[in-house]
Each structure stands twice: as C-alpha cells, then as structure tokens.
Amino acid sequence: MNGKRIGEVLQATTTSFVASCDELHCPPDLGALVYASNGQHQVLGLVSAATTTSPDPGRPAIPRGREAASEEEVFRNHPQLAKLLRTDFTAQVVGFWEGNQSPVHQYLPARPPQIHAFVYPASPDLVERFFQQVDYLWLLARAPTQVPVEELMAASVRQAKVILPPERYRALAVRAGQELVRLFEGDPKRVDMVLGRIWP
Amino acid sequence: MTDQQPLARSRLGVVLGGSLKEGLQVRLDPLVSVEQVAVGRYVIIEGEEKRFFGLISDIQLGALNERGLAALPALDDEFRRQVWTGSGLYGCLTVVPALALDRLDPMTGPQPVKTVPRHFATVLEASEEDVAQVFGSEGENYFAIGTPVEMETKVCLDLARVVERSVGVFGKSGTGKTFLTRLLLVGLVDRARAANLVFDMHNEYGWEGTSEGGPPPRGLKKLFGPRVKIVTLDEANSRRRRVSWDGALTIGYDEIEPEDIALLAETLQLSQPMIDSVYLLSQTYGERWLTALLGAKSEPERRELAQRLGLHQGSLEALTRKLRRLTRFEFLVEEPATKVAEQIVKWLSEGISVVIEFGSYRVLEAYILVANVLTRRIHDHYVTAVERALGDSSQQKPAPLVITIEEAHKFLDPRVAHQTIFGTIAREMRKYNVTLLIVDQRPSQIDEEVLSQIGTRICCLLDNEKDIEAVLAGAPNRGELRHVLARLETKQQALVFGYAVPMPIVIKTRTYDESFYRDLNAARNSFGEISAISRAERERVVQQLTDELRGS
Numbered sequence: 011m012n013g014k015r016i017g018e019v020l021q022a023t024t025t026s027f028v029a030s031c032d033e034l035h036c037p038p039d040l041g042a043l044v045y046a047s048n049g050q051h052q053v054l055g056l057v058s059a060a061t062t063t064s065p066d067p068g069r070p071a072i073p074r075g076r077e078a079a080s081e082e083e084v085f086r087n088h089p090q091l092a093k094l095l096r097t098d099f100t101a102q103v104v105g106f107w108e109g110n111q112s113p114v115h116q117y118l119p120a121r122p123p124q125i126h127a128f129v130y131p132a133s134p135d136l137v138e139r140f141f142q143q144v145d146y147l148w149l150l151a152r153a154p155t156q157v158p159v160e161e162l163m164a165a166s167v168r169q170a171k172v173i174l175p176p177e178r179y180r181a182l183a184v185r186a187g188q189e190l191v192r193l194f195e196g197d198p199k200r201v202d203m204v205l206g207r208i209w210p
Numbered sequence: 211m212t213d214q215q216p217l218a219r220s221r222l223g224v225v226l227g228g229s230l231k232e233g234l235q236v237r238l239d240p241l242v243s244v245e246q247v248a249v250g251r252y253v254i255i256e257g258e259e260k261r262f263f264g265l266i267s268d269i270q271l272g273a274l275n276e277r278g279l280a281a282l283p284a285l286d287d288e289f290r291r292q293v294w295t296g297s298g299l300y301g302c303l304t305v306v307p308a309l310a311l312d313r314l315d316p317m318t319g320p321q322p323v324k325t326v327p328r329h330f331a332t333v334l335e336a337s338e339e340d341v342a343q344v345f346g347s348e349g350e351n352y353f354a355i356g357t358p359v360e361m362e363t364k365v366c367l368d369l370a371r372v373v374e375r376s377v378g379v380f381g382k383s384g385t386g387k388t389f390l391t392r393l394l395l396v397g398l399v400d401r402a403r404a405a406n407l408v409f410d411m412h413n414e415y416g417w418e419g420t421s422e423g424g425p426p427p428r429g430l431k432k433l434f435g436p437r438v439k440i441v442t443l444d445e446a447n448s449r450r451r452r453v454s455w456d457g458a459l460t461i462g463y464d465e466i467e468p469e470d471i472a473l474l475a476e477t478l479q480l481s482q483p484m485i486d487s488v489y490l491l492s493q494t495y496g497e498r499w500l501t502a503l504l505g506a507k508s509e510p511e512r513r514e515l516a517q518r519l520g521l522h523q524g525s526l527e528a529l530t531r532k533l534r535r536l537t538r539f540e541f542l543v544e545e546p547a548t549k550v551a552e553q554i555v556k557w558l559s560e561g562i563s564v565v566i567e568f569g570s571y572r573v574l575e576a577y578i579l580v581a582n583v584l585t586r587r588i589h590d591h592y593v594t595a596v597e598r599a600l601g602d603s604s605q606q607k608p609a610p611l612v613i614t615i616e617e618a619h620k621f622l623d624p625r626v627a628h629q630t631i632f633g634t635i636a637r638e639m640r641k642y643n644v645t646l647l648i649v650d651q652r653p654s655q656i657d658e659e660v661l662s663q664i665g666t667r668i669c670c671l672l673d674n675e676k677d678i679e680a681v682l683a684g685a686p687n688r689g690e691l692r693h694v695l696a697r698l699e700t701k702q703q704a705l706v707f708g709y710a711v712p713m714p715i716v717i718k719t720r721t722y723d724e725s726f727y728r729d730l731n732a733a734r735n736s737f738g739e740i741s742a743i744s745r746a747e748r749e750r751v752v753q754q755l756t757d758e759l760r761g762s
Contacts, residue, residue: 180289187293188240196275196298198282202290209289 017099017129019046022122024103025153027055029129031097035062040157041165043132043140044101046123051108053123054132054140055101056166059156062097069094101129102153102162104146107139116145134173141170144186151193160200163190164207171208183208219334222247223303225255230326233267233690236303236333240296244269250359250694250705250716252336253305257327260310263320263336263344265714267690268304305333306690308713309344320344320712338363344712348733353397355390355668356717359703365717367394369403371710372666373610376636376646378618380653380681381670386701388414389722390668391614391649392427399434399563400730404610406430406563406647407554407588409581411572411616416440416565417453427722430565433730439557441550443541443580444569457553459566461583462546463500468492469629470582471533473621477574484529490519501544503530504537539576551584555591561609574620581615586631588613589644596642610643618648619655627657636660654680665709671698685714 016038017029027046031037037060038044045052064071074091075084085091106119114136132140140146147163155162167186171179187205194200222242228234234255238244247269255262273279275298285291307327309320320343341363346352354364377394381387392415398404408415408430417440418426430438431454439456442448448455468488471478475485491499506512512530516523536542554564566584568576592608599605615621615632627633636646637659648664650656654676662684672678678695682688685707691714695705698716707714720726 184289184292187290188297191274191294191298196273196278198275198278198298201293201298202283205290205293 012128012130013133015128015130016044019123019125019127019129020098022125022127024118024122025149026058026100026102027053027123028098028100031060031099034092034095034097037062037097037099038131039165039169041162041167041169043104043137043166043169044129045132045136046127046129048106048119048121048123048127050121051106051119053103053119054105054107054114056104056146056150056162058100058102058153058162060097060099062095064094065096066094071095100156102150102155104149105140114140114142116140116143116149118149137170137173141167141174141182144182144189147186147189147193160203161207164204167204167208180209219254219337219340222253222333222335223301225305225327225329225331225333226302227329228304228326230307230323231687233304233306233687234264234326236305237272238301238303240300242301244271244301247301247303248359249697250703252341252358252361252715253303254334254336254340255305255307255327256332256334257310258331259314260312260325260327262307262323262327262331263309263311263340263713264305264307265690265694265716266303267306267687268693270302270304272300272302274298274300303333304690304693306687306714308687341365345715350401351403353401354720355393355397355706356704356719359716359718365706365711365715367397367666367706367710369397369401369710373398373404373612373645375640375665375709376648376663377612377666377668377710378648378650378653378661378664378681379668379670380650380672380677381704382651382672382674382677384700385670385698386704386719387649387651387670388412388419389427389702390670390704390719391415391647392419392429393720393722394647394668395430395563395614396433396730398612399430399437400733402437402561404612405558405561406565406612406614407558407585408563408565408614409568409577409584409616410565410614411568411577413447413451413453413567413569415614416455416567417448417451424723428727430563433727434563436562438563438565439554440565440567441554442567442569443539443571443576444567447569448567453567455567457550458541458548459550459554459580459584460541460543460546460548461551461580463504463542463544464497465546465551465583465587466500466542466579467497467583467586468499469631470579473578473582473626473630474575477578477620478532478535480529480532483525484532487519487521487526487529490521494519500533504534506530536575536579539571539579541571541576541580551587554584555588558588558611559591559595559608574617577617578620581621582631585613585635589631589635589639589642592639592642592644608643610645612645612647614647614649616649618646618650619652622648622656622660624655624657627660633657633660636663651677653677656680658683666706666711667708669695669698669705669707670703671695671700687714 017031019027019029021028038057042057045054078084105116107114190201223236223238226235226237251266253264307323310323311320341358346366348354351369352366353369354366356365379387379391415429416431417429431440441457441459442455443459445458471488472485495502506515516526557564595608599607621630621632669681682691702719705716
C-alpha cells in the first residue's frame, strides 16, 4: 500500500541514494523518511539534502525575472524551465523493512535501492513504526552529510511531532536525547544542539 | 535457603567493574535516584552461579564526559534533566561484596566471598527475607541487637561467637555505646551464654540506667533478678539510689600490687622513680608494702623507712603523699572484713553475672584499681580451674566469662597493656574461657596487639581519623568500611563486623523500652522452655502442633 510516488532513484550506494523529484521545487522535507525498493526489501532513507539545478552543465540557470512581476510569471513566460531544471534529493539509508507488517530494521540492507526505483514518502503508520527505535542515529552520525549531522538528526525526530501524541513524542525525544548523549560521548554542546531543535 | 525468585526486591543497577579488594562499581539505573540509596544499605547481586550479598560503602555521581560537564547547560528544564540523567550523568555505587551463596549448592549457606560477580550482573536492594537469611532469626543462640538501616528485619548476633573472642564497643561520647553494651549484656544473660563481670563505672548496667528523656532503662538485676548480683563499692550511694545490692566490696591494702600502682602512674602523676620505689617497697615488705608505707605516719618512722630502703626521704614522702590520695576511697581498707571478692568468684563460676557499681567513686583511680585487683583474682581462679579440668577429665571447664570494662584504653594503653591483667586476658585468655567486652571512645589508644585480638567490633560514630583507623585495623575492605563508619548517624546507629556476624552491617540499635522487655519475655517463653527438653522431644512437640493446626 504505497502512497503517491515522489521521485525516482538516479544514483544508489549502500549508504545513500539520490532521487529526482517528480515535481520541480517539491523535494520531501529535510529529515523526512522515504523509501524505495531494492528488489527484495524496501530501503528506508532520511532526506539529507535537496538541490535544484540545471542538469545540463552547458546550460546553467540564468536570471530571468528582471521584467517579471512575480516569480510565477517567470515560469509562465519560460515554460521550458520546468524541463530544463530538476530538483534532486539525497537520502541516507537508515534501515529497511521486508513487508507491510514486518518490523523495521534500523541497519543497512544487504543491497542498495535499484536505479529507477520509485521513491515513496513514509506513511504516518510507518513513521510511527520506525520511531519505536532510535538506533538509526548511529548510522546518521557516521554519514558524510552535506548538512551538519545534528541538524539532520533533529529534523528527523521532529517529523514525529505531528504524528505522535504529545506524551509519546516527549518519550521519543527523551530516548533520542539519551542515545545522543551516548553517541556524542557526553559532549554537551553537540547534544544540546539537537535537544534545542526537538523540544519543545 | 532456596534459589526462588524473591518478592520485594527493587532493582538498583548493574555491576560495571571493580575488584574484591576495592569493592564493585555499580551503575544505578536511570530511574533510580542517588538520593534513594544510602551508604550502609544492603544489596543483592545476582551473579551467574552465585548470589552475592554486599554492603553499599560509597555513592558517587558519574559523568560520561567529566571534562565536558562545565559546558553543560544548567538542566533547569525537566526535559533536559531527563535526557541527561541516566545517560550522560548517572549515579554510581561502590558495593563491598561480603558473602556469596552458591545457586547449585544452596544448602551450604552463605560463604565468605572469594570472587566477584560477572559484568552487568543485576544489583537489587536486599529484601527483608535476604537479610533474615544472612543474619539469622532470634533463637537460643541468636540475639537481635537491631535492624538494618530502613528495614524491619532483625540483625542477630551469634552469641556463642560473641563470647568466644573479645568484643569491642566503640564510638565517641554520646553515640549510644552504653545502650549497646547494655543490650549485649542483656543478650548474654538472657540466653545464658556467659557469666558477666561488669565494672560499671557510671552505675548504668546493674539497677537502672540513665536516659535522655523517657523512663530510666532497666538494668540487668531488674530484668533477671537472682541471675544477676550487684556488688557496690559505695553503700551510701546505692542506698540513696534505692538499689537492691547483694554485697559491698572492700579491698585490702595487701591486695594492691605494684603493677596496679604502675597502671595509675598517669592519673596519680607518679614519676618513674616513684614507681621503682613502689617495686622496691614490695620486694622488702611483700604484700604488706602499702600498709608499711602509709603506716609510717610520723617523720622519724618515714626517715627510718627511707634509710632501710636506701631511698631519698623527700621522694619517699612525695610518693606517700600521692598514694595517700587513694585512702579517700572508703572501700579501700587495711583489713577487709568480709570475703565479698571470693563470693564474686563463686557466683561467676556458677554462671551468675555480677555488676560492680562504683557509686560516687566515678573516678579513674578507683575504677582502674578495683577492676585490676578483682580481675587478677578471677583470672587466677579461671586459670587454675581450666588447668585442673585439662588434667582431670571429670572436672568441668568453668562457664565462659565476659568481663566488661569501660574506658578500656586506660587499661590497654600500649605502655601498660603488657603489665596489666587485661592485656593478658585480651591476648591469651580465650583458652581459659575468659574474654573482654571493651567499651571505649578512643580505640586508637588501645594497644595494637590487644585490638587485633578483638573478634567482634560494634562501632558507633567515630570522627577521629586515628580512631577509625584503629577500629578497622585488620578488617577486610577497611577502605570501604571507613566511608560507612564516618557517615553513621550520631545516635542509635552502629557498624557491626567481625566474628559474630557473617558480614559487616550497619544497624539501627534496638530500642530499649517496654516493648523490648515484653519481647524478651516472649522470646524466653518460646525457646527458653523448649531448650530444657531434648531435641527429639522438641520435634515431637512441633509435629503435634502441626497436626493440631492441620486438624483445625
């Protein structure tokens, strides 16, 4: 029971994959949980970066809106832009699951997602199942992400805020915080950077 | 003892490391606050093959990153506090393992530890049942002296072991030494484990004691009637206090030996040459030396005495002046009229306890003198009796005797311990069934050798470093016990360790009041009577009772 697809895998490694967004300028949120199949499992990724560029190095984006009254007008006046530009996002692999009811494993799957695999956003139910554990923070901590890893961690936890009831979100935030204390070996600056972003 | 899972044990944490020598490091679970635990509490560690019993000796605050602590925000919101507590910040205990119970062979009972539990062994708060398992329940040979801190279970002393080796009750002034001593004496008399000779300097043990508020605690005589005799040194005082005494003790001049005077050197401010003169006098006049010295009343008599001994007259006069101070004690007489001392020996050998009351003579000179003179006589009697029993199997060894002395450091000071009879008793009288119950506030001033012979030690609060060191000398894990000892409450708490208990434990002293007297009576009725009948008979009675209960 997949939701509406949001993109398609263009590059895949064991630890991360890059997908192209179906809609320009509409990447999933930073830290959002997405998944794509590797033929065997559904590989879970956390969105760690998004970029919108021109895929053709010979035709970089140039300013086009000097005469336009609004940003929308730029795109109306240059309909080709929607084809020339592309929004891509990178997801860090944080686990996988086998079937709808099977448990979510927060460790690396045996194989990366396939190229051209469709990427789907995680349903609230999947997010809830995913956050029964916080082991994924250890995978994130070691990932070479573009954004500061603390930002990414905080963003990932924050997505549960709208899904879980307040007391369960608090419990999750505490558990994640405690895991981070261990992960950062009690470095108060790094821990507090995340804590400040997930609570209240 | 069984291996069944216990009922009311709350989990405290897990073993992280440590050693048998230094104690185990236990990390508290995040939900257990350091404020919930206390030094001196008793814990269970569930090892793989053994269950360990241990004592909390220290509590620390741990941090995953000590250096980063300074950069930590104030944690003034509940969320941050919750995150950090139990992960980056945690409570730590040092636990001294003392006993281990083999799960595979539970019938052997708790044994002294020879190893430590594995890593991450679960640490639980000991339940009442655990404590009862280790410290036994009250019985003919077990006497409850208190309860563990914040528990209701009884902590019992093995009385047979109490009398087998000397016992020390230590603690600074006002910490409850007298109450503990009285309690111990009651136990010994009640369970008829030993005859007691108590040198009761402050008139606390015989008739009734003094108490800060509340009715005066009953003394041994009031509790046990004919099984205890009070002998007074000061009839007028005893009469005033309405004590019913059994004899008045007098000591003759000829019973005082030069050693007794040597012991008084400090209190009477006698110089070494003066002591030497006393020995010289004794060589010349034998046991009548003091009569000879004090009898020389006129100046010519004293000159003649000095000439005869070859001493300087001036120094002899100085000695006379100092020793004349002793004559103010009315119990000291030239010719004792009655033979109370012999009666005391007789009572003791019949198993009857004797309390010597000092009345108004609450001075050290009187105490040291009487205790030494009387004990020497008893010592001689016991040595003869035991040796006779060894040579002739038809003769019985005398019943164990426990001699209670207060201000013990005055008798057992390293400078005099080798000369006094108490030093001898402490060192070797175990063979003759005589042991000491030493009550003192300055254990550091007691001779090391004597201290090492003390089997069971009951320590109330001590704050002098040297005293703590002295009390713990020779005890395993003394580093950890030191923490426990220094943190006892000022009243009603004591650390008990040594021969008569299976492991060190902090107790809250049993209250000594009406309920105690009632318990004592009840206990006496339950096993006092049973002990009179044979084991087979006892089993028959138990069986009968069980059948009756089943039938109803």
